[in-house]
Amino acid sequence: MTEEFNESMINEVEEGDKVKGTVQQIEDKHVVVHIEGGKFDGIIPISQLSTQHIENANEVVNIGDEIEAFVTKIEQNEESGHYILSKRKLDENLSYEKLQTILDNNETIDAEVTEVVKGGLVVDAGMRGFIPASLISVDYIEDFSDYLGKVLTLKVEELDQANNRVILSHKKVEQETLSTKKDEIMNNISQGDVIEGKVARIANFGAFIDLGGVDGLVHVSELSHDHVKSPEEVVKVGDVVKVKVRAVDREAERISLSIKDTLPSPFEVIDEKFSVGDTVTGKVVRLAQFGAFVEIAPGLQGLVHISQISHEHIGNPDEVLQRGQEVQVKILSIDKEEERISLSIKETIEQVNDFDESYLNQSDSDDDNPTLGDVFGDKLKNFKL
Known part of the structure; x- marks a missing residue:
């Protein structure tokens, strides 16, 4: 009778069952739990206490806390026994169910970044989730350390419960947000x-x-x-x-x-720098058949008409000018409304005559005023009426 009674009590709780209990004792590497309706107490190893890595059990539980967990093993001898429990496995199952619903409905989840590791971020999504570097942001991120401790809004990218694999994406959330903003901007x-x-x-x-x-x-x-x-x-x-x-x-x-x-047009403030009649230094920026364009200040170009390039007659501006050449020019006119400036190179150059001006100053003489006789000479002597 006693053996049958003990056997029936042990079979009340089996491996794989979900049980509920109260935390009675917290040790460095495990937690002791009193199981409701169970013959033995339960032990939860620290590795099975949370879906996240923890160093001490009291980081996640306190004495008196109610806990639900799966029974992973039953250990007993003739005098006593205990259940080996996993709260982590139960939490993971619940988290997978929640994440699957979020994935199916294309929803988001908020999760805190708990670790920065090579190649990405680890987050607490009810279980350990991973954000690969390529799925962190639409922008290039050189240093991931700024994300530690931040709560990110994420999309579920991949779920594989058999391999304990949860891949999440913050980049996809950013892309959807940017797409919405883009539509708003383009419409407005x-x-x-x-x-x-x-x-x-x-x-x-x-x-x-x-x-x-x-x-x-x-x-x-x-x-x-x-x-x-x-x-x-x-x-x-x-x-x-x-x-x-x-x-x-x-x-x-x-x-x-x-x-x-x-920005203000250079012509709007041209009066502050230049006036008609000024002689300034400029640079030839373009040559055309009808003249040369000279820049006298950033954004201010004037035309030197071909007739204003030289005192001498020229057929084409490139006979005397070349692009990039610095020249002295005189401002002939400024039209602010039409944004036009007329310039002259010729008026900055003193005209030099190519003949001996001394001839202009000589007084009149008989040599300078020849008579018909001087011109025709002896031919007139033989001329008869």
Whole structure:
């Protein structure tokens, strides 16, 4: 009778069962739990106490706490016995069920970053989850240490309970957020708007400006009123700049921007630097058949008409000028409305005559005023009427 009774009591709790108990004792490497309706107490090794790595059991439980766990093994002898329990396995099962629901419904989960490891981040998602480096952010992240302790909103990328594998993505959340912002910006932005953005990247043809979810392009010709050879001369990655929207193509999702249009035109402030009649130094920037364009200040170019290049007659400006040459010019006129400047090189050069001016100062004489006789001589003597 006694043996049958003891056997029936032992069979009340079996391996694989889920049991409930109260924490009675906390040791360095395990926890003792009183099992409701069980013949023995339960022991939870520290490795089976949490889905996260812990050093001490009292990091996650206190005496008197109620705990549910799976029975993984029953150890007994003639006098006593105990159940080996796993709270971790139970928590993992519950977490997998929760994560599977989140994955099926395309929802998100918030999880704290508990470790920074080679190749990514470890998070507490109810169990140990991993975010590979490639799924952390849409931006390039050089140092992951700043993420430690942060709570991230994540998407479930992959679940494999058999191999205890949980892969999560923060990048996908960022992409969806950026996509929503991009749609808002594309629907609300208009030609002529002046807004702020951040220089995201630079190419040889211009700079891409992040407007808060969508990039717009400032062509190199729109970076400055001055001539720009390379965008790096004007901006660098990370700069916050003011831009004006020149064009919006919603179908192609393209936005053309200008920094130049937000800056004062050099002609607006030309009166502060130059006046008609001034003689200044400039540089020949372009030659045409009808004249030469000379830059007298960044963004300020004037035309030296071919007739104003030299006192001598020339057929083409390149006979006396070349691109890049520095020249002295006189400002003949300034038209601020039409943004035109007329210049003259000729008027800065003193005219030098190519003949002997002493002839102009000699007084009249008989030699200077010949008669008909002087011209025709003896021929008139033989002439008869």
